[in-house]
Amino acid sequence: MSADKLIDVRNLNVTFKGEEGPVYAVSDVSFDLAAGETLALLGESxxxxxVTMKSLMRLHPAHKTRIEGQINIDGVDLLSMRPAALSAMRGKTVSMVFQEPMLAFDPVYTVGDQIIESVMRHEGFSRVDARKRALEMLERVRIPSAAKRLDAYPHEMSGGMRQRAMIALALACKPKILLADEPTTALDATVQIQVLLLLKELQRELGMSMIFVTHDVGVAIEVADRTAVMYAGRIIEEGPVDDVLSNPWHPYTQGLLGATVHPGMDRKQALPAIPGSPPQLTRQITECAFAARCSYRTDECMKPMPAAYQAQTRAVRCIHALAEV
Amino acid sequence: MTALLRVQDLKKYFPVGKDLLGRPTQVVQAVDGVSFSVEKGRTLGIVGESxxxxxxxxxLLMHLIEPDEGRISIRGKEFGNISGRHPVAELRRQMQMVFQDSYASLNPRLTIEDSIAFGPQIHGVSEREARQQARDLLEKVGLNPNVFVRRYPHELSGGQRQRVNIARALAIKPEIVLLDEAVSALDKSVQAQVLNLLSDLKKEFGLTYLFISHDLNVVQYISDDVMVMYLGQVVESGPVEQLYQNPAHPYTRALLSSVPSQTPHERKQHKVLEGDPPNPIAPPSGCRFHPRCEHARAICSSQQPETTRVEGLHQAACFMLPANPNHEKYIQLQEVSA
Incomplete structure (x- = not known):
């Protein structure tokens, strides 16, 4: 592990105890994140x-979840952290924005109060200073008449404005890392692009690193430097976003890009859909999880999956892609 | 050529809030004077933000809610709950709908077969025949009837459920199918399967689609004609290629340029619209888009722009169009300082 990595995840496994047996939600996931870098975790529902993202803040209920592997954040071993240290880290070192801001805010406190609380707790500011910081943040995310909005309740804001307010809350303590879980999915097209460009700009200004979870190839292209494509709990391909999305190696990435409708497609041609649907994760899958839907499938694919093949800046987990590279 | 479906001046205002006497204090102008027509065998895409x-x-077209004003006719026959118009039940035999939420739109206590066979029985088909039809339709939408007839909605994946909803819509043998965000909730790999299915069914049954979506790429792929709505009104409409390649209304241009690029090497320079779509309770005066429009001039806030021909069947409601009757006035007026 090199010292300049802000996040370093090795062989992460997340298993949930379900009513009908375990669910193997994340298997053998490894990735890292450098300072100032944006990584898009791309994949379907x-x-x-x-789940990977929430593990980075240890937000899963402990009694229902088994987390194995190594997560280092800013040089600290996350999985051995005590609750007090964990609360100090959340919102300060690592912060998160969610898809649904209405659920992320407490509806009975004003937006301003919630930002002030966070700043007072993490930065040790007085109430007056924290209010100044909160106002500065709302202005920074370009909420119109910010001073007035500071005393507004979440329900008094439009969807786009609430999402900006949540970004203000997440960034109020100047975290080193921002985790963004589909923050623009619920927004309208014209508002989505405003928020994406805003996040990119703030990232540059504050020098943060970002992990961006999305199912939208277009969003990954807009925000990310690198992307990791996930399928059935694993990262199956990883690399610079331009390389991976213009020349995908893994058959699933190829299939996903082919099936995504984009401008300039021949309207007379059927879409190259991927047959079938993703597997249930109620069984520990050791072979390639995509094999059942893959047109390159051979008997070899049903044997335990090899580790990721690394080639310079890229990595892929497919024996057939290996042959091509 | 005569239109299969013609809609004229459709209006729906929802009351919001009540005063002491139970009178509404405000209204949402949800649909305000929408007119369009669709020819047989074509797909009309309807786009716009929430x-x-x-x-x-x-x-309103399905009469799931009653229109305040307007006419809906199929093949020249006018339908509605007003005397002198043809009954709504007959309208629903010719037009069916598929919704976004595939789970909420199926009765959880009915098997797939019961759900599909339900509609035809209401419309007078015998039970045996309806059940046979349900099996045939399942086959058509790519679900093996022997496996699926006895299953319940919760046992199916989202993509499979949406196939069932499509089969159910087709069970009445409609001519027109309204697809309201019907593929929006599906993952891309499954969405492509369902889009292909829709194209195949359209050819096989000679269907006409109204495809409502916020996904501009999907609308471009599937539609023959497109209609862009903003705050209850149609701002632009026309054949898909013309509208996408040469958008005439500033809102359409902003909407199209806000779509994230799908290929890394074509990353666009986005022209970003400021602000959120305004509240439909108190829509802006004049052109409803004027507060967000960079080309707005005085006339835009005082007068509603007429729908004007751009070229052929392509039309838009904007004073900037040379053919607009008030274009001269627009030119003469000063820019409104922001």
Whole structure:
């Protein structure tokens, strides 16, 4: 592990204790994040991208979750952290924005109060100073008439404005790392692009690192430097976003990009859909989880999956992609 | 060529809040004077952001909610709950709808077969025939009837459930299918399967679609004609290629340029619109888009722009269009200082 890595995850496994047996939500996931870098975790529903993200803040209920592997954040071993240290870290070193700001805010406190509370707790500011910081943050995320909005309740804001307010809350203590879990998915197109560009700009200004969870290839292209594509709980391909998305190696990445409707497609042609659907994660899958839907499948694919093949800046987990590279 | 479906001046205002006497204090102008027509065998895409009235329009067409004003006719026959118009039940035999939430739109206590066979029985088909039809339709939408007939909605994946909803919509043998965000909740790999299915069914049954979506890429792929809505009104409409390649209304241009690029090497310079879509309770005066429009001039806030021809069937409601009757006035007036 090199010292300049802000996040270093090795062989992460997350298993939930379900009523009908365990669910293997994340299997053998490894990745890292450098200072100032943005990584997009790209994948479809149930692929484990949000579960991976929440593990980085240890937000899963402890009694229902088994987390194995190594997570180092800013040089500290996350999995051995005590509750007090954990609360000090959340919001200060690592902060998070969610898809649904209405659920992330407490509806009975004003937006200002919630930002002030966080700043007072983490930065040790007085109430007056914390209020100044809160106002500065609301202005920074370009909420119109910010001074007035400071005393507004979450329900008094529009969806786009609430999302900006949540970003203000997340960034109020100048975290080193921002985790963004589909923060623009629920927004309208014209508002989504405003928020994406705003996040990019703030990232540059504050020198943060970002992990961005998304199912939208376009969003990954807009915000990320690198992307890790997830399928059935594993990272199956990883590398610079331009390389991976313009020349995908893994058959799933190829299939996903092919199936995504984009401008300039021939409207007379059927879409190259991926047949079938992702597997249930109620069984520990050791072979390639995509094999059942893959047109390159051979008997070899049903044997335990090899470790990721690394080639310079990229990595892929597919024996057939290996042959091509 | 005569239109299969014609909609004229459709309006729906929802009351919001009540005073002491139970009178509404405000109204939401959810759909405000929407007119369009669709020819047989074509797909009309309806796009716009949340609150623009696209889903309300679909519900009004089906009479799931009663329109305040306007005419809906199929093949020249006018339908509605007003004397002198043809009954709504007959309208619903010719037009069916598929919703976004595939789970909420199926009765959890009915098997897949019961759900599909329910509609035809209401419309007078015998039970045996309806059940046979349900099996045939399941086959058509790519679900093996032997496996699926006895299953319940919760046992199916999202993509499978949406196939069932499509089969159910087709069970009545409608000519027109309204697809309200029908593929929006599906993952991309499954979405592609369902889009292909929709294309195949359209060819096989000679269907006409109204495809409502916020996904501009999908609308471009599937539609022949497109209609763009903003705050309850149609701001632009026309054949898909013309509208996408040469958008005439500033809102359409902003909407199209806000779509994230799908290929890394074509990352766009985005022209970003400021602000959120305004509240439809108190829509802006004049052109409803003027507070967010960089080209707005005095006339835009005082007068509603007429729908004007751009080229052929492509039309838009904007004073900037040379063919607009008030274009001269627009040119003469000063820019409004921001």
């Amino acid at each position: 149930g692929c484990g991208k949000s | 609150g623009c009235g696209k889903s309300t329009t679909a519900r």
